[in-house]
Amino acid sequence: MKKVFFQNDAELLAALMGSEPDRRRALQHFFENPRLLQWVTRHVRMQGGSDQDGKDVFEEAFIVFERQVRTGHFRGESSLETWFHGIARWQWLVFQRKKRPTVDVEQAVLPSVEQTPEKILILEERRVILQQLLVQVGERCQKLLGLFQLNHSMREIREMLGYSSDQVAANEVHSCREKLKKVIHQHPESFDVLKYRAES
Amino acid sequence: MNEKLYTLIEDYNLGRLAPAQLEAFEAAMKTDAALAAAVQVHRVEWEAQEMLAENVLRAQIRQTFVEHPPQTQHWLLKNWQWTALTLLFLGIAGVLFFQKTPTEALPQNAAPANLPTDTVPTRDTLVPTPNVPKAQPPQPLDTRKYAMAAYRVPDDLITTTRGEESEDTLSLVNKAFTEQNYRRVIQLLTTLPKDERQEALAIRAHAQFGAGLYADAARDFAELGKGGIYRREAQWFGVLAQMAAKGSDKKLWMKELDKIRQEEGHPYQKEADALWRGLEVRGERVRE
CATH class of the missing domain: 1.10.1740 (Rna Polymerase Sigma Factor; Chain: A)
Structure with missing residues (x-):
């Protein structure tokens, strides 16, 4: 860069x-x-x-x-x-x-968002479930969607992942997003856990 | 799902909707189960994509750490070669500087260490022994040693009324003089302040004497001796400065010294007389 x-x-x-x-x-x-x-x-x-x-x-x-x-x-x-x-x-x-879950950080001045050990545990569990879903979209889509989420342009995605044109990159992004949606729908038990908002 | 609806859902999930839009959107979700489900799916999609973004970013960070190892050390330590080189250079420069600087120390309460013990004058009596080996040819008298031995910094030269924290020139000068940093004093008084000019001139003259710049000191004492409260003090120290300066006119300073010792009530009459007698005993050559 x-x-x-x-x-x-x-x-x-x-x-x-x-x-x-x-x-x-x-x-x-x-x-x-x-x-x-x-x-x-x-x-x-x-x-x-x-x-x-x-x-x-x-x-x-x-x-x-x-x-x-x-x-x-x-x-x-x-x-x-x-x-x-x-x-x-x-x-x-x-x-x-x-x-160290037992460490005493209660005395510390914490930021406004409460992050209790329970919440950390819940977030960790969500991450595990998400990881399991994401494995199913494949490595290429994982990277593509990651770059897309970071607001990289199609030109940048094309350059980084070696697509022949911006349009091809855009089509790939669309295809990967659809794939992710499909994976989510195919796992209702995971979706039931993930569908409720969890503030990080 | 069309792109417009997708954007609306995204704005809702990211909390970007204006209050009126938010109210309308939430009302629509209550009546439209498909919309409510789409919101939930989008939320999960977003969270998954955020996790992927995080992974990409994490990989980029680690790659950067590998390609450009982070600088956790202080730059002085990291660039130790340059630091060492700079220190070496400064050390050499310091040695050269001090080699070129006059090293003669200013005696204040004690005679110079290199003065022969038999010629150390005291405040009251300057009586060097006349026991000079006759076999040796007469040595020219080093009047500088006499001048330095007779020299005392006047007690009232440095005012103590100024606050230690004060930052005006004379306070800085007083501080530097107390620390015997005579070159700093001279530097500070390159231009004499309009206020308290006489005090500043007196301090500068003494600093020059302390720094071994005797001719400069003699000039300042001569200036100071033209009038004012420091006049008689300046006469005495002017004589000492001339005695110490190379190539000064001996007849002139002897005449001045004689004048001081004969002046009743002169604050330095006693010192002048002692010095005169000391020189007289040793110094035919002085009287040439």
Whole structure:
């Protein structure tokens, strides 16, 4: 991917709020900021975690951050790094709960969304069911739908997956979405569990 | 399902509908079971696609970690070769700088260590021993050592009324002088402040003396000696600066010294007299 340098936070923010290619370039630039990972690993180490825990938490935090930007939850009301730090802190608490369910994090200042051990368990169960369904759509469709969900254009999907034209890529996306729908309908027992909203 | 309805369902599931639209949509779901089912299917589809997006992103992150290992170290440690090289360069530059800087220390309460013990003058009496080996040819008298031995920083030179946290020039100067950072003092007083100019000039003169810049110190003391409360003090220190400076006019400073020692009530009469006698004992060459 072409390397783009943003002069300041305002430019980065503008790109994150801008067109899809700009947003992705801004995300890449943001991801490559070494301060972020340093901050997360230091935070995790100070709380008794390892460097690897820090990397894992960084990864999770970045995934959440990307989703929040993509779905318009980030409105630029705070600095990007502050926002990211908040997500990372939260992800570290989730990570600790997953790793050591008995750890006492009740004293910690938690973000507004309640994430009880029960809820974590329910979310984990949903993920397992979804994974089982997704296996049935095949690897190619998994990758294609993932790129589509990340708002990659048909041209980008064509380039990344080697299709002959944008139209072929679009047809493939349509075909994979239909396949996913079909898989969901073929497993009513899974659908019954998944059809109710579960906030993550 | 048409694309428009799909988008509407997506907007509903992602909470993007305006309140009026939301109300209408939920009312429609209550009466239209197919719509309600489509909403549920979309929700599951979306969640599944989000999971796939997450997997793609996760793979990209890990790939990036492999291709460009994250910098968790401080850049100074990461670039240790450059850091070491820079420190080495600074070290060499420091050594060269100090080699070129006059190293003669300013005596304050003690005589210079390199002064022969038999010639160490005290505050009250400057009586070097006359026991000079006759076999040796007469050595030219090093008047700088006498000047340095006679030199004392005046007690009231540094004012103590200024707050330690004050940032005005004279406060910084006082601080630097107290720390014997004479070059910093000179730097700070390159231009003398309009207010308290005499005080600043006095401090600069003493700093120059302390830094071994005796000719500059002599010039400042001469300026200070033209008038004002520092006049007589400047006479005395001006003599010492001239004695220490290379190539100064001996007759001139001897005359000045003689004048001070003979002036009744001069604050440095006693010191001047002691110095005079010390020079007289040793110094025929001084009186040339």
